[in-house]
Amino acid sequence: MTADLSRLLNALGLVAVDTVLVLAFADQLWFRDLPCPICILQRAGFIAAGFGIALNLIFGPRPSHYGLAILGAVVGGIMSADQVLHYIVPGSGSYGNAIFGLHLYSWALIMFVAIVVGCGVMLLFDRQYEPSGPTPLRQVTLPILAVAPACSCLRSAMCCRRSPSAAWDFAPRRLAAISSFTRIWG
């Protein structure tokens, strides 16, 4: 695998991670499916995993960057596995809407495992680490990356809470205010 092909695959992986975050944000806004604190942390786990992939695009593929992506995915996977285990007993309830039969935390666990497996497969190809010229993908990396933290900061600001009792009262009002703003703006 050449360095260029590796960068292309990393770019596709980064787009996939960002797509997950944007779809989760869209689900939150349109279906008013407010994320729980652990859900927000899982999304931060996606950014931690995508961080390593992004460094591959900026500085070129390196094993240490894949290591960051794998560790970020493991941290996020621990959180999503914890949440899946909360509801694994039938009749113990669930949190949020199901999408294609699975809840978001289940999809998150699948995605984190896919990131770990994908990075493990990418690490097998040594030719990608050979030095090469500057990558044109670097020019498009920042706009792609900017989507995730921007959406996530907005999301956590909408759902940020000071006390457990105030959280579920106040967050929908903030959500409604932002929805009104987007309707006026749009």
Place this chain on the structure above:
Amino acid sequence: MMSLPFLLFACGLAAGWTSRREAAMGFWVAGVLVLLVLFRFHATDVLNLGL
């Protein structure tokens, strides 16, 4: 507080974009540590479940 890991990762991405790789990785480590601490405190939060 929940925004802190996102902000740290955003700072790390900015450092990476300005070719400061070590700083970027430092921000990543700080972000993951904050993430784990937040998980420690929020792992047992009461959720609004649909039973």
